[in-house]
Amino acid sequence: MSEPEHSPDHALAVETVGLTMRFGAFTALDNASLKFKPGTFHALLGENGAGKSTLVKCMMGFYRPTDGQMMIDGREVDIPDPRAAHALGLGMVYQHFTLVPSLTAAENLVISREDAPTIINWRAEREKLDAFMKTMPFKVPLEQPVNRLAAGEKQKLELLKQLYLGRKFLILDEPTSVLTPAEADELLGMVRGMTQSGALTAVMITHKFREVSAFADDVSVLRRGVHVGSGRVGDYTHADLAAMMIGEKTIQQSAERRGEAGEAILSVSNALAPDRSGLKTIDIESLKVRAGEIVGIAGVSGNGQMELMEILTGQRPLTGGRIEVEGRPYHASRREARNLKVRYLPEEPLRNACAPKMSVAENIAFRTFDIDRAGKPRFWLDKTAMTARGRELVDAFKVKTASIDSEIASLSGGNVQRAVLARELTGEVDLLIISNPCFGLDFSAIAEIRARIVAARNSGTAVLLISEDLDEILELSDRILVMAEGRLVYETTAAAADTNEIGAHMTGHE
Amino acid sequence: MSADITAETPAKGTSLQLGHILRRAEPIIISLIAMLAGLALFGLFLLAVGKSPITFYELVYKAGFGSAFSWQNTLSRAAPLLLSALCVALPARLGLVVIGGEGAIVLGGVAAGAAGMYLPGLPGAIGIAAMMIAAAIAGGAWIGAVGAMRHYRGVNETISSLLMAYIAIALMNHLVEGPLRDPASLNKPSTAPIEAAYRIGEMPFLGTHWGLGLGVLACIACWVLIDRTSWGFAARIAGGNTRAAEVQGLPVGRLVIGFTALGGALAGLAGMMEVAAVHGSANASLAAGYGYTGILIAFLARHNPLAIIPVALLLAGFEASSGLVQRRLDLPDATVLVLQGFVFITILLSETAYGRFKLFRPDEWRRK
Structure with a gap:
């Protein structure tokens, strides 16, 4: 049995002092000093990879910070693990649900307690729960299995669970990303009510400026691991916040660009498809990519980019609209992709573009194993040619592997991506569709891969680049589109790109 | 990672070859060790029931592999096992675990019996071909349906194939006891005995029927399909x-349905061979558990069709010995099933051993 918890009875004041977190040579969080005043609702803003998650993981004891301290109510505390954070009254609500779907809300609450007894006296627990619910300003049906609750109810229950566990400082990690706007408003209204009554201090990680201005008292912004500012929400306009988040971007063009854009190669019109949750619709009114240009699609993660990639690779059927490549209807079949010379670089290549247990040579042969040199379909494999071609491309693209017979899963991330590039960029390519090509890669690999993308553009390939990394979009694109809530909401040329404007559209505010 | 991105570390030809051999050896060595461990565990089980494991394995050897007669017995049992193991191995290359080959065997047998019954008087070769086609269609449709349900509706293929095997057995019982029953079959309801011209004979010298030849050929053909053709390569990607x-x-749906249907068709042929070469008519003897032993064989062979051939012979030998073991050691005939169970569990456990031994990872030797 764990020691009894001494839960505090008031909203906590939490402060980080010079919190720093390094992963190897990479500094994810650099000397961050933030103050969360008791009984306030504090919003934490930042781009992907700005260090928000790292900060809250350090606070919750998932990471041991490299340097710096945490203070609670003015006293220095040590948080070696999440259990210690819980004992101090710190809790977290995640973007995705952590409830047991087949159990009722009441059962979920009781088993989440650290001191839950081995044999549960349900009658006594119910009485205690009812007493607890009377003190709560909102209700959740306690007898329903959680899987029958709507998303908003589940998220309310997550919140309720934290309160039931006696947490007085709560971190909410994008709590509304799976909720409808009405559900989101209700949930955040509750959090605000709890903070105003002095029962709770809350910190919310979010990308949505609307939620910040409607509900939060204070706001802090992180950029590239650095705390760039904090203050009252009322003191900032959305434009100020976007500027703080995105900062001064120095646009570095990676390689020399040559040639003018030509004919439209890819054209998508009025394409409709349901998104992952099935609740929202991806609606691409018009998207054109011309030969010899890179079109970048920027956006905050989860605004439909993944679904757009699936639409273009034929994994997500359209419910309306059409996709054309070089003026011909395109459904991403193997024959169409081959005839129209369409190639793909999906994100996380090992997961989406490779068979991990097949060899490097075999993975490189995915495009060509079923045709001969003249491009005619073949039934028998030519293993000798496959090996020879594998060798050739491994050399040409500098894939570092012990042997071309090694499983591709044994390669490093950069080398897997190089092998996939070797496969997809060899031969004539008219249209290249790319999603987050540099996730998790080191600098040398990133530079090389971006150079190859620009080289393909220079040779007349139409490139569609979907990326959550705005720097990458700015560096590579000729034309930039912004995707938000499943739509393309803004377009600009790279030359005229204003990062503040882009940032505002990414976060849903013009 | 360093900025130096030299390709393939130059290595001596011999060590590359050694690496190749070691990578190939990993599944063989791990499977062998796992099987020996299973046999050893079963030995402990025998000790626990007061029997000598040494006598047991001696008897298994004698009854399965010790004489020309025992080989004959083993080989004729191996015939359906080869085909039913392919019904597991082919879908497995697409990542599907199909364990209901038994259903395809019995339906293939019934379809063959019915074809023999309703198409009398044809020349032998044509009659046999008709029976084979009927059996392949019945088995292929049955397991192909499992693949189709998996692809289009996301139905778990393991469960559906197993449950469909029970339906298939019930269907066979209904047909041989009802519409297809030969009134002359009194104690054991059967279809009418097929004509002598439709019977499948013995292979020269081996003393076993041609089902064995068909099984071996099918294994080789499946290996060629998977390893040497673009269809097989596409299936491996999927x-x-x-x-x-x-x-x-790639047409993932067509590959899934095609490979499951092919596996089912081969299992259907196993049923046809049982009818045309062994029983002479379709009856409840078709449900002899070959489909289930096939699962064990396919897993032991790591779904490699060529490896299925020796593994099927080994398991057929175990099964062939069950009578002698029963008589000499006074053990129930289910003992061989217990043995298979032990081996199956150690084989499944051995999956966790892959990649753990540096011996088989020559790539990692140099990285230090």
């Missing part, structure tokens, strides 16, 4: 990573 196969525009 089995290795469905998302990658979709991005490559």
Whole structure:
């Protein structure tokens, strides 16, 4: 049995002092000093990879910070693990649900307690729960299995669970990303009510400026691991916040660009498809990519980019609209992709573009194993040619592997991506569709891969680049589109790109 | 990672070859050790019931492999096992675990019996061909349906194939006891005995029927299909990573249905051989558990069709010995099933051993 918890009875004041977190040579969080005043609702803003998650993981004891301290109510505390954070009254609500779907809300609450007894006296627990619910300003049906609750109810229950566990400082990690706007408003209204009554201090990680201005008292912004500012929400306009988040971007063009854009190669019109949750619709009114240009699609993660990639690779059927490549209807079949010379670089290549247990040579042969040199379909494999071609491309693209017979899963991330590039960029390519090509890669690999993308553009390939990394979009694109809530909401040329404007559209505010 | 991105570390030809051999050896050595461990565990089980494991394995050897007669027995049992193991191994290359080959065997047998009954008087070769086609269609449709349900509706293929095997056995019982029953079959309801011209004879010298030849040929053909053709390569991509196969525009659905149907068709042929070479008519003896032993064989062979041939012979020998073991050691005939169970569990456990031994990872030797 764990020691009894001494839960505090008031909203906590939490402060980080010079919190720093390094992963190897990479500094994810650099000397961050933030103050969360008791009984306030504090919003934490930042781009992907700005260090928000790292900060809250350090606070919750998932990471041991490299340097710096945490203070609670003015006293220095040590948080070696999440259990210690819980004992101090710190809790977290995640973007995705952590409830047991087949159990009722009441059962979920009781088993989440650290001191839950081995044999549960349900009658006594119910009485205690009812007493607890009377003190709560909102209700959740306690007898329903959680899987029958709507998303908003589940998220309310997550919140309720934290309160039931006696947490007085709560971190909410994008709590509304799976909720409808009405559900989101209700949930955040509750959090605000709890903070105003002095029962709770809350910190919310979010990308949505609307939620910040409607509900939060204070706001802090992180950029590239650095705390760039904090203050009252009322003191900032959305434009100020976007500027703080995105900062001064120095646009570095990676390689020399040559040639003018030509004919439209890819054209998508009025394409409709349901998104992952099935609740929202991806609606691409018009998207054109011309030969010899890179079109970048920027956006905050989860605004439909993944679904757009699936639409273009034929994994997500359209419910309306059409996709054309070089003026011909395109459904991403193997024959169409081959005839129209369409190639793909999906994100996380090992997961989406490779068979991990097949060899490097075999993975490189995915495009060509079923045709001969003249491009005619073949039934028998030519293993000798496959090996020879594998060798050739491994050399040409500098894939570092012990042997071309090694499983591709044994390669490093950069080398897997190089092998996939070797496969997809060899031969004539008219249209290249790319999603987050540099996730998790080191600098040398990133530079090389971006150079190859620009080289393909220079040779007349139409490139569609979907990326959550705005720097990458700015560096590579000729034309930039912004995707938000499943739509393309803004377009600009790279030359005229204003990062503040882009940032505002990414976060849903013009 | 360093900025130096030299390709393939130059290595001596011999060590590359050694690496190749070691990579190939990993599944063989791990499977062998796992099987020996299973046999040893079963030995402990025998000790626990007061029997000598040494006598037991001696008897198994004698009854399965010790004489020309025992070989004959083993080989004729191996015939359906080869085909039913392929019904597991082919879908497995697409990442599907199909365990209901038994259903395809019994339906193939019934279809063959019915074809023999309703198409009398044809020349032998044509009659046999008709029976084979009927059996292949019945088995192929049955297991192909499992693949189709999996692909279009996301139905778990393991459960559906197993449950469909029970339906198939019930269907066979209904047919041989009802519409297809030969009134002359009194104690054991059967279809009418097929004509002598439709019977399948023995292979020269081996003393066993041609089903064995068909099984071995099918194993070789399946190996060629998987290892040497573009269809097999496409199936391996889809089995290795469905998302990658979709991005490559490969027809994943057609591959899934095609491979499951092919596996089912081969299992159906096993049933046809049982009818045309062994029983002479379709009856409840078709449900002899070959489909289930086939699962064990396919897993032991790591779904490699060529490896199925020796493994099927070994398991057929175990099964052939069950009578002698029963008589000499006074053990129930289910003892061989217990043995198979032990081996199956150690084989499944051995999956966790892959990649753990540096011996088989020559790539990692140099990285220090």
